[in-house]
Amino acid sequence: MRSAMKRVRKEETIENNGQCSKKQDESRHKKDPFSILPLDLIVEILFKLPAAKSIARLVFVSKLWSSIIRGKDFTKLYxxxxxxxxxxxFVVFCHYIPTQFLQSFSQEDPSSDPHHRVNISPHRCRLWSFSPPVRGLICRQNDTTVIIGNPSTGxxxxLPRVKSRRRGLFSFxxxxxxxxxxxxxxxxVLQVRQRRESRVVAEEHQVFTLGxxxxxxxxxxxxxxxxxxLTKGVCINGVVYYYAWIKSEGSLISFDLISEVFNVIKLPEDIQCLVNYNGKIALASFCKLGTLDLWVLEDASKQEWSKVSLLVPSWTDLVVDENLYFKVRGTLSTGELIFTPTRPVRPFYFISFDLKENSAKKVVVEEIGDNFASLEIYFxxxxxxMVLSNVS
Structure with missing residues (x-):
C-alpha cells in the first residue's frame, strides 16, 4: 500500500514538473517568439537584410539573436x-558646413547602389584622418585617443587612452x-640629442588587441x-608595412601582427607611396601618361624586389584636364589597376585600367556632391x- 502511494505521488510529481516545464516554455516563447525559429532560418533571415546596419540593430531582439550576430562564425560567414x-x-571633408562623413558605394557600379552615409563630426577641429579599412573596420587617432569604427553599422x-605624456603619436x-x-x-615621438646633433625617432611602441x-x-x-x-600603413596577410626614415634614409618597415616583431627592408628606390599589387606590397610613384614602373616586394626575408613596367594606355579622351596627375592606388581584387587624381575633381572619378584587356575606363561617383574640400577613397x-563590444 505504501509503495503504491509513493508510486502515485512520484507520477503526480513527474506530471506536475512536466506541466511546469511546459508552462515555462510557453512563457519563454511569449517573451521571445523568435526562440522557436531554427538557427539556419535565423541566419537566412539575417542574410536577406539589405545592410549590416540593419543586422546590428537586431542584437536587441533577444539573447539568442544577440549571441548569433556577435558570434565569430556568423561574422566570418558574412x-x-x-x-x-x-x-x-569615401572619407569626405566638407566646405561650408565643417563636417566629415563616411560613404560607401558598390565598387562595380557606384550609381546603382543605395549608398549609406555616416556623419562623423560637426567641428573642424575634430576632422581626423583614417587608416585604410581592414576587413570592414577602420581606425583613426588624435593625440593619444584612438577610435575603431565600423562604417557599415555606424x-x-x-580605446583606452594611450599611456604616454608625449603628444606626437603614429598609429597603424x-x-x-x-x-x-x-x-x-x-x-x-622622441627627440634624441647626440652631441650637437638632434634627431627625432619613434619609441614607446605599444600594441592594443581589440577585445x-x-x-x-x-x-x-x-x-x-x-x-x-600622416603616413598610412598597408596590411597584407597579417603584416603591416609602412614607409619610415632611419636617420636620413628612407626604408620600408614591416610589423608582423602575429609575432609582433619589426623588420627593416631596404628600398630599391626612395619612394614613399605603398600599394597592394596583386596581394604583394609595391612602391609606386605619380603617373601622368606613358610607362609606369612599380617595384614589387617578392620576398621580404631575402629583401628581393622585382621591377614591373607597364605601358599605360592613353586616356586623354576620358580626362578633360591634360595637366592632371594621377596617383597609383594598386590593384583591385579583380586585378584592375586603379589611378586617382592627385587633387580634388568634381564630380569625383577614378581611372580603372584592365591589365588583361589593355584598356582604361573612367568611373564617375556623382552621389558625393560637389561641396567637399577634400576626400579619401579606399577600394x-x-x-x-561586427558589433564593437566595450573594451573595458
Missing part, C-alpha cells in the same frame, strides 16, 4: 559573402589572420625609425556586421 561584393569607401569605439591598424584578432600599433578587458602593451623595437606625418572595402 564577410565571406562581402568579399565577393567589394565596395568603395558604430565607433574609443591591421588584422592577425592566425589568431583572428584586430590590432593597433602605436608609437610616440574585452584588453589594454595597451609595451613591445620592443630594435630599429630607431620615424614615419612621415575593396567590405561590409561587416
Amino acid at each position: 564577410l565571406t559573402r562581402s568579399f565577393t561584393r567589394p565596395r568603395l569607401l 558604430q565607433f569605439l574609443t 591598424f591591421g588584422y592577425d589572420p592566425v589568431n583572428d584578432e584586430y590590432k593597433v600599433l602605436c608609437m610616440t 574585452a578587458k584588453q589594454k595597451w602593451r609595451r613591445i620592443e623595437c630594435n630599429h630607431d625609425h620615424l614615419p612621415p606625418s 575593396d572595402h567590405v561590409e561587416s556586421p
Whole structure:
C-alpha cells in the first residue's frame, strides 16, 4: 500500500514538473517568439537584410539573436559573402558646413547602389584622418585617443587612452589572420640629442588587441625609425608595412601582427607611396601618361624586389584636364589597376585600367556632391556586421 502511494505521488510529481516545464516554455516563447525559429532560418533571415546596419540593430531582439550576430562564425560567414561584393569607401571633408562623413558605394557600379552615409563630426577641429579599412573596420587617432569604427553599422569605439605624456603619436591598424584578432600599433615621438646633433625617432611602441578587458602593451623595437606625418600603413596577410626614415634614409618597415616583431627592408628606390599589387606590397610613384614602373616586394626575408613596367594606355579622351596627375592606388581584387587624381575633381572619378584587356575606363561617383574640400577613397572595402563590444 505504501509503495503504491509513493508510486502515485512520484507520477503526480513527474506530471506536475512536466506541466511546469511546459508552462515555462510557453512563457519563454511569449517573451521571445523568435526562440522557436531554427538557427539556419535565423541566419537566412539575417542574410536577406539589405545592410549590416540593419543586422546590428537586431542584437536587441533577444539573447539568442544577440549571441548569433556577435558570434565569430556568423561574422566570418558574412564577410565571406562581402568579399565577393567589394565596395568603395569615401572619407569626405566638407566646405561650408565643417563636417566629415563616411560613404560607401558598390565598387562595380557606384550609381546603382543605395549608398549609406555616416556623419562623423560637426567641428573642424575634430576632422581626423583614417587608416585604410581592414576587413570592414577602420581606425583613426588624435593625440593619444584612438577610435575603431565600423562604417557599415555606424558604430565607433574609443580605446583606452594611450599611456604616454608625449603628444606626437603614429598609429597603424591591421588584422592577425592566425589568431583572428584586430590590432593597433602605436608609437610616440622622441627627440634624441647626440652631441650637437638632434634627431627625432619613434619609441614607446605599444600594441592594443581589440577585445574585452584588453589594454595597451609595451613591445620592443630594435630599429630607431620615424614615419612621415600622416603616413598610412598597408596590411597584407597579417603584416603591416609602412614607409619610415632611419636617420636620413628612407626604408620600408614591416610589423608582423602575429609575432609582433619589426623588420627593416631596404628600398630599391626612395619612394614613399605603398600599394597592394596583386596581394604583394609595391612602391609606386605619380603617373601622368606613358610607362609606369612599380617595384614589387617578392620576398621580404631575402629583401628581393622585382621591377614591373607597364605601358599605360592613353586616356586623354576620358580626362578633360591634360595637366592632371594621377596617383597609383594598386590593384583591385579583380586585378584592375586603379589611378586617382592627385587633387580634388568634381564630380569625383577614378581611372580603372584592365591589365588583361589593355584598356582604361573612367568611373564617375556623382552621389558625393560637389561641396567637399577634400576626400579619401579606399577600394575593396567590405561590409561587416561586427558589433564593437566595450573594451573595458
